[in-house]
Amino acid sequence: MTDEKLVCSNITKTYGKKEVLKNINLELEKGKIYGLIGRNGAGKTTLLSILSAQNPASSGTVMLGTEPVWENRKALDHICFSREISALGANGQGNGYKVKDYLRAAAWYLPNWDKEMADRLIKEFDLDVKKRVIKLSKGMLSMLTIVIALASKADYTFLDEPVAGLDVVMREYFYRTLVEEFTESGRTFIVSTHIIEEASDVLEEVIMLDKGQIILKEDTQALLDRAVHVSGKEDVVAAATKGLHCLHEEKIGRSKGVTVLLHEGEHIQGNAELSVQPVNLQQVFVALCKE
């Protein structure tokens, strides 16, 4: 197990003329669950694929401690990016594979593969290992992605939309298992998801990505502690939020609501004319993206 940080410096990625990632600098510490949040096309999967050397960056470097990750087995042995699998058997997904072929390949390639854990998860998810991947439902594909990610026992494990297609019971089971595994092993997980509220309880730190740039990286609780929604009469709200970092405003008649991100030392006191309410992670994200 490595205690090294995974650091990416000045990463850019362009496809033709389109710049998908713009000068990304990111430092991931050992033993944390990160949430990677962003809108469709924000560059989440691209970033994860570059961090795991599945795709080359157009410029910049990714290092695990002193080792470059690109084409370096020594570093890659500590990283697992379990990609979202498509039933259409797209590029990189072993057309015609059965579930057991996937698991067999994972056991060959992933040096810390935990077969016992994989078997237990397969049983819990009730996955048929003899079934062809192209015949799996969206939820089952997600289950397979989760099995590979968790049983990989990789120090840095990335999950791309792991709960897509899972029912609420299985989503809860996944988050519970993730936290258990995290507590036992101290591995680092990066979970990219659109179902933000459900995941927010398990995410220690959030990384928000918008239009190829990191717009925020912060401890989840610290972020929620300083994000508030202020509402009341327009002039009262305007006066209370003057000089503060307002993320998003909405007006209803003569009333106004503002999502504010407070900085150190800043404070808004609610009163009869001014309502100050906490906001959840999803609201912060929406407000930031609309900023």
Next chain:
Amino acid sequence: MDGIKRNLLYWGYTIGLMLSMILAMVLGICIVTGLDESGNILLAFCATMDEFGGMYMPFFMGMLGMVTINNYLPFTLTMGSTRRDSFIGMEIMLHLEGMLLIGIIIAAGIFSGRTANGMFFFGRVLLLVASAALCNLSGWAYLQFGKVVSLILFLVLTITGALGVSVFAAMHEAGKWSLPQWGRLVLVAAAVAADGIMIYLYAGKVKNLEVRV
């Protein structure tokens, strides 16, 4: 286990699975078409492999070139392999399993009563090396020009190659044409060189291969 060993296991299994599917298909054809007159499956299988092996081999290897680069090589990257290790593992197993297939074709030829002379072995060795080169060319063309162009290129090369070989083989059998010893060596050397060049070009393309997002 080091990176190349992992890839040898993976590629050995994956290509072996495809090879066994081809052989099972030939066996299936033999069974469905009613075996041969003797009703012996092994004889029918050998006769089919001997007669059509020259077609199966480049077809198998060429298709393999396209399938591996579209699906299996990117898959190994998603499992954490480096491009280098995966490519080396793939090339070794492609050639080894190609040798296995040509071994089966040679055995089938001998079992079917062909005379195992120099020309017999020359033809089959050339078939192996040319098919390996075709496999690498298909993979390279897939990355360079895309699916459609590589498929057309593969079909054109396979068909013209098969036609050319058939014409020369017929002329040779009729005694109208004979290939001298040095000519055979030149042809095999040219095929080996073509395979080497294709591996080099293909490796250059794989070096920065993207797993499509």
